[in-house]
Amino acid sequence: MPLKVIEKRDVEPLIRHLMERFQVVGIKKKDGKNTYGVIESPAELRLDSCATITSPKKYFFPQRETLLQFAVDGSWEPQAVVEAQPRIIFGMRPCDIAATWMLDMAFSEVNADANYLEKRKRALIIGVDCKEPCDEYCFCKSMGTLEVETGYDLFFTAADDTYIVRTGTPEGEALLGEWGKAREALYEDRVKLRAVQREKDERFKEALEFDVEELPRFLEDSYRSLLWDVLGEKCLSCGSCNLVCPTCYCFNVLDEVKLNLSEGERYRVWDSCQLEGFAKVATGENFRERRGDRVRHRFFRKGKYMKEMFGRFGCVGCGRCTRACLVHINPIEVYNQLKGGE
Amino acid sequence: MDARLLPTVDLDTIFRPRLAQLLNVEEMTAKEKLFTFQLKDGTPLGQDPGQFVEVSVFGIGEAPISVSSSPTRGDTFELCVRAVGNVTNALHRMAPGATVGIRGPFGQGFPVEEMRGRNVLFVAGGLGLVPLRSLIHAVLDMRQDFGAVTILYGTKNPSELLFRNELAQWEARDDVDYQVTVDVADESWRGNVGVITTLFRGLPVDPRNTVAVIVGPPVMYRFVIREVLGKGLPMGRILVSLERRMKCGVGKCGHCQINGVYVCQKGPVFTYSELRNLQEAI
Amino acid sequence: MRDLSLSVHHITRVEGHANITVDVRKGEIKELKLEIVESPRFFEAMLRGRSWEDVAHITSRICGICAVGHTAASLRATEAAFDFVPSEQTVLLRKLIIDGETMQSHLLHVYFLVAPDLLGVGSVIPLAATHPEVVKRALRLKKLANDICYVVGGRAVHPISMVVGGFTRPPTAQELGGLRQRLVEAVPDLEATAELIKALPLPRFENPTEYLALKSQAEYAFYDGDIASTDGDVTPVKDYRQKIRETVVEHSTTKHVSGNRQSLMVGALARFNNNHEQLHPLAKKVARDLGLRAPCHNSFMISVAQVVEAVHAAEDAIMAIDELLGRGLKDEPIKVPVKAGSGVGAVEVPRGTLYHEYSYDSKGVISDSNLIIPTGQNMANIEFDLRAILPQILDKPKEEIAHTLEMVVRAYDPCISCSTHLLDVRFV
């Protein structure tokens, strides 16, 4: 795929151009923090900010999503509802691109999920490279998500007055082509890109005290560790860690009827395995009743189960769960402690 | 992932139920009723014994319910349901003619083909008979394909016994060893009293050629599995069916997960050797 | 000359519980009492030991119907105690949300509580079938009024974002712009409301009293001003105790509030009598059309004054929004200089002037408080009116007498939930 170059001053016109045809979403300010939102004017888009509260997964897997419309008495065939619209996500970070890969796997394996996949396929992802770590909580380098090779249509890396743009798909290339202001990268641009990547790599430090490939084994060995009880004592079971996680995809399904009580809809809504009722069955049995067991389940999912299911870790090292945790449960510390307890 | 690699999918999604009509309702006990359904499009459900369906009572919700009937018995299917939650209570209020939604069948049922030619030891505790009945029927309908058939059934008290007519038929058959026990007897009870493991005393089990199929509440598994292991059965020939909160049925929502496994995909039927690596299973 | 013994229990379509007891012997009123049977809630006691940050959120819970007013009075009292002057944006937003509550409360009273009386039905519910256009209009207007409160305060009942020092989340220009458009479009509905009231036969009745309301040079006062009396005197808010006195009335063990006379009136009519010249143009026109002229001494005209004020509040809200949009909305950091001190806050709520007075220690913990609620101030005057009207209707059937007396009470739109912690109660 060709390498292109865009002058930084041309980014605003590019966004304006894209806004004519697509809904453009990207990182915006909200009360001093960052969130992904629909861009109303190019000036809102913050390409240099990261550490959003939740991840852009909400554009493929919204907080609440209608799945079905039905008649309460079943008098007509229930109708599947799949909503999707063309959209550009401008400024997705490498960690979130890696997380999207994980969601792609989860929603296309075995039973393909049209509600996710339609939204996903109609979106173009324009990645933007990080320059430095968000804060002390992110550990993407240790999780191997500091660099991504695929999963984007275009990927911007800032270098002096330009963005050097990797094209990941023909759609991405076409997008630039029809805009017409991106130029082909020259030899100097390639050299510059490599230099920027090298500098970036140096600024990110390893957070884990071991090779992450060893993580599943450490977890397996510490299944009965007291650490889980200690964390369980602290954990508020508030679900925040799951809700801000870019790879969590558990959901609940509920019915809501209209006031006429004759028709209604079925929807799914984000859920969290840390909540007490998550594994409770109708007869009242709760299969993960202890807080510590629920904390363990989350770490095992991220560090072992998803790796076994999909071949990659469920954690991309974005640090969002730590930022959101009022009792300071931090995967870096948890994983390093597991190693120490070896 | 490169979006081009994503699968193309039918917009008629995995979440859309088929409509089914309630044909018959039969009261089993104070808490359980047996419902007979037929899909409105006229097709058979196509279940394997041991699989479950997601039943929609529209406006109330959806619940996973194991199929009680065997595919060897016609185009209708039966669900035996205890009224415990919103959906099951709504089902209990329904009369023949009502419409529900059905998704599925889902999950891995009992490996009937692998069981052929072997002795089968059924162990059912309480509601565990509900999924087990589908397999019992299938085995009895193909009786000549199997060796000795033993059915052990236990409930808390006599009033909780399900499928009473059928129990009597099994009891009457010469080619089935049927034994029943209750934890607590009442005046009318003439049979065995005690937990289900008391039926294992002196029970002849040929460890070389028997498959044990055990379905019951979580607490029962530990004790019964110990009994069958004591009889010398290998772990791979001990089958159980697990109850979990299978909310979506299609391996997405996460509620039924035990350790790294989605019960709705890999289960609900597991061999004991599979369960050994799943600490959360029983 | 007739005897009459009458007891109306739990007057309906008022907020709270009230009873009327009447005993007439040979045409002479032996006993006439309006009693409050709402259970006391002891807010002043509960406030002790609470932090300044929580006070407004607690006092808001005194009354669901004028929660915005209680919040505003509370914030003003705390800010007065801390010698803190809020920003102009904050004041404008507070005035705007008060406009919203004034509209919503007055419209609720006129459409839900008064109109059924005048249309001869027991509640607004049958009107949905007989007068659907009236009910739909009422709901439209009420929704608009509530939406002002939602946008500015987060909630109509117990606002969220109004706090000591400012707003935790000012509304966006887009939200305010949307409200402005709806307010402009609501003018025909407001005019139709005036027409509805005009068509309703209000009893003729004259019973002059002292009318008290906040008065300001700048505007028809709701948020700011001195205590003005139609008797001519003016008192600064901080000296409210000198103007409003509690007196023991002979026939009743209930303490009543009085000013210059035996009783006084606060609320829409009292404000109109004091401040009518400052009404916005459409409100002035509606007052003229409805025959409301100052000074008006007919308590049944309170409902008319409420319609006039609802129109005024809508006009005022548009002006407030224009000013806010003209200035541009800012996220203002909230910094409050906590210190020991006492302060009084008074605002005009739908039913009249509401006073909160607090004393704080140096950590901003409240040590003492006094709350004076409009309905409490009006109680004596309601009895005064009941006494005046009863002889005029004594020859009517008992049901009609009871109905008329109830109508007098309802005209005041009494909010008894509010007043129970203040007013004394006697149980029958």
Place this chain on the structure above:
Amino acid sequence: MKPKIAVFEFSSCEGCQLMFANLEAEILEVLGAVEIVNFREIMTEKGDDYQIAFVEGAITQESEIERLKKIREQAKVLVALGACAHLGGVNCMKNYQDQEEVRRYVYKERAEWFDTIPARPLSAVVPVDYAVPGCPIDKKELLEVTKSLLLGKKPSLPDYPVCVECKMAENICVFDKGMTCLGPVTRAGCATICPTFGNKCEGCRGLVDNPNVNSHKQVLQEHGLSVQGILNSFRMFEGYLEVAK
């Protein structure tokens, strides 16, 4: 037959009843589905043949106990409406003071006229079937509960904390703004309205079924609340729960 509904109130601000009237967009449809036979705040007629009673307010007087029991006898379904009915609400703040002194402080020499007992939720007096929590109640939840009752479905309260809805709404965490918040232990269902409008969660909907209160108290302490401050936070709406323990 439309189910007959009645609305009653005890010690409260009547704001939750007002939320019925504030269902401006939906009220006409609701009136199509139910028959309101008793609603003193907005209607004169009084009917006693109701099946569903929505009851607002806490119990703070002996006389209220009897009235509530009568309502319970008549109603097939009794729904506690709002924090006062559900939890005791703000009324319970007075329970932590000397009851006699409280009366004297507010009513001075006429204190003895004011019958009062420690405030309590409805459930401390009669069995309550369902609750619509909150101070005030949330309109959407009121509608959901009403629809559930009409459908024969048990209305279910979320058993997860406000944090869940707050994260979905992508609010800045209240703690990150230098304030403290009861969201992590408070039952959700309010669409996290207070944090969304820049304030903190004050716990008006009560605690989740199994809150980790000890851990949360440490969080509050870490963010600068004194022991008294922590008690005050929990006692604003949830004081009765503490007594009950």
